[in-house]
């Protein structure tokens with residue numbers, strides 16, 4: 327039977343590539359057809375996603391409106407703060423459901439995009455947990471998303487393999503693997519290739535829904551010892567958003583006929599407003615929580631975004647905004663105190679350093695930086711932390727093991743009551759440091775190269791010996807925007823130059839020439855550097871700050887089938 331429109335017909339929908347997706351009433355697939363994808367995009371799985379979308383779309387829209395409204399208040403001069411209306415939650419004596427034994431020990435967690443070889447490498451890496459990422463580390467084009475689902479299904483089944491033909495190497499899972507967590511996209515991102523009742527689906531409901539539907543049974547049997555699946559939840563700004571996730575989880579548990587509280591999630595505290603909502607977020611998810619994580623890179627991005635209307639809160643060069651800054655330390659300390667008081671893990675964040683193969687001295691310095699950062703985390707009371715690369719795992723594991731008393735975590739032993747009186751001033755203190763021309767140049771060079779990679783399907787890249795992903799690139803973008811908006815003085819290099827449009831135009835030109843030289847003329851021509859430069863420059867110079875780099879850029883990676891049908 328040929329496909330009709332998505333309205334009112336329970337029918338087969340024909341799309342590019344000659345195949346057909348069997349879709350339920352009201353669902354339209356605009357992504358490329360592929361037989362492998364059709365095993366993910368089954369009618370029943372799509373039915374589940376559509377049910378979630380229909381049940382929660384209005385609440386999601388409302389939550390996004392609330393974000394806008396809060397931003398307007400911050401733009402008018404208000405500061406984020408603890409909410410007096412939920413003091414009873416912060417003061418209350420409740421705790422979260424107890425931690426599932428399968429994930430009691432989370433000393434080192436590796437993260438990475440849902441790419442086939444990386445999934446196998448990460449699961450085999452010796453880390454306790456692998457967070458498979460549909461978010462900061464992934465460019466969410468149709469192929470990546472759908473292949474990611476196929477890869478995760480095979481990983482959970484234990485059948486995943488990969489043949490690297492160039493190296494004639496076959497990758498398979500070891501007997502012992504890391505426990506899998508999955509990070510869906512944030513609430514704000516649409517999935518333009520799946521329309522439900524004529525509207526793009528909510529990206530995270532697609533990521534969550536398809537993964538949950540196909541994997542919950544296998545996962546609980548093989549990985550979760552009766553619990554799971556496990557998730558990481560990104561970029562929330564308020565506990566009302568956590569409440570929606572909690573309802574989504576309950577809805578999924580009901581559909582699957584599994585016990586309430588089976589699904590568990592760690593929430594990234596990576597927006598400035600959310601640091602004032604940590605108790606409230608845990609409270610909403612108290613039956614489904616396994617802790618919070620310091621998503622430090624998005625947190626820095628969010629500091630600039632929240633204070634976009636506050637010229638007295640300008641950031642110094644990006645690399646000076648580390649965990650030594652008072653506001654960052656305060657955030658980590660309060661997160662540990664909050665989690666341990668509620669009986670769940672307080673996870674540390676990502677050090678951006680990665681191994682440097684061709685320079686032993688620089689490599690040693692990078693490794694020492696990571697070790698110092700991780701030592702600070704474990705001594706502060708974190709129960710585990712993130713690694714961006716398998717090469718860092720032994721050193722990080724050793725740091726955590728040697729500094730914890732033979733226990734899987736520090737939930738009972740590091741209560742951090744000293745952080746109980748953390749104030750709003752502590753959490754908001756203006757970061758110290760200077761701004762330099764090199765800072766502006768590096769932001770520009772990194773931002774454009776990251777975006778060029780993202781547009782061509784790669785969401786995490788090594789640049790100048792550091793891991794760059796959507797969160798780190800955001801810092802480069804918003805920092806440039808902030809410096810331009812307020813015409814800041816570059817006060818750290820003795821040049822006494824003010825940032826303005828003309829200077830920025832020159833910097834962009836010169837940095838593009840440098841990028842071309844560094845990557846080579848051929849790769850530069852083949853890549854999407856010019857398009858990336860256009861998008862990045864527009865965003866840095868826009869009169870109003872765009873909410874997300876990837877939201878504006880998303881239109882450029884939407885590819886509707888049959889070709890030529892409209893974009894978002």
Ligand SMILES: CC(=O)SCCNC(=O)CCNC(=O)[C@H](O)C(C)(C)COP(=O)(O)OP(=O)(O)OC[C@H]1O[C@@H](n2cnc3c(N)ncnc32)[C@H](O)[C@@H]1OP(=O)(O)O
Pocket residue numbers: 436437438439443444445447448459462463623624676680681713714715716786787788792793794795797798
């Ligand atoms: C702010 C945040 O949200 S942080 C979380 C999101 N970001 C991430 O997850 C970034 C994860 N890291 C990465 O993507 C990568 O490490 C990069 C892009 C930074 C560097 O990647 P590469 O340049 O390919 O690293 P490199 O060449 O050293 O890789 C060596 C091997 O390690 C593997 N590897 C590297 N990083 C990872 C990882 N995170 N997970 C699994 N395997 C990995 C590579 O696949 C490669 O395997 P192979 O030898 O079998 O071919």
Ligand SMILES: O=CC(=O)O
Pocket residue numbers: 462594596620621622623624625675676797
């Ligand atoms: O997601 C993690 C972050 O640091 O951002």
Ligand SMILES: [Mg+2]
Pocket residue numbers: 462560594596621623624797
């Ligand atoms: Mg993040």
